Amino acid sequence: MRLHAPSVIAAAAINLLAVGASISIAADFEITVNAAETPHLKEWAEESKELLLKWKPRLVNLLSSPGFEAPTSAEIVMRKTDEGVAGTANGKIYVSSHWIEKHPEDIGLMVHELVHVIQDYPNGAEFWICEGIADYIRWAIYEGKEQDWFQRPKEEGGYKQGYRVAGGFLLWIESNDGPGIVNKLNRALREGEYKPELFEEATGKTLDELWDAYTAEG
């Protein structure tokens, strides 16, 4: 479970039976849109639903692991609120109205959130990797950003910032010593067997050696 905006989510348990909620079924995946609180953003939410229906099969393949069955449904819940961006919990993607009103072009954030739906990791999974994988898939794959676009903060353990910093780091490992690292990490996190040594097993370099090499280069 990933919570990006707990205050948004805290209030979100109510009113899920939306007036005007719509459901569509694409093969084995169903997305419900709930825009009851924000009718003016219903069109945005429906657009984002179409985007997620297109990307879901690819995300499931990228985040496959033995025996894993991907979720068969998700819900997009538009929240009328003055704070937060978006967050995902228990198959529900909560989106903050104030963010989308200001940044309607930021639809790619929904790809990041759908990654969390599909990750479906047990609680306590390594934060920086969860968020790093979600931003790797959003920015490097969906948005097509190249390596130089990602910031490389030159500080020890900088990857622990997660998000784009970790996403760029994972892109670099995928492109160099550790092709397939994202899928390996995904499997370990999902099965509750992640350990930092996994990086050395996959690449021959420790996590910190990899980080040092990455930041020395950029």
Ligand SMILES: [Zn+2]
């Ligand atoms: Zn996230």
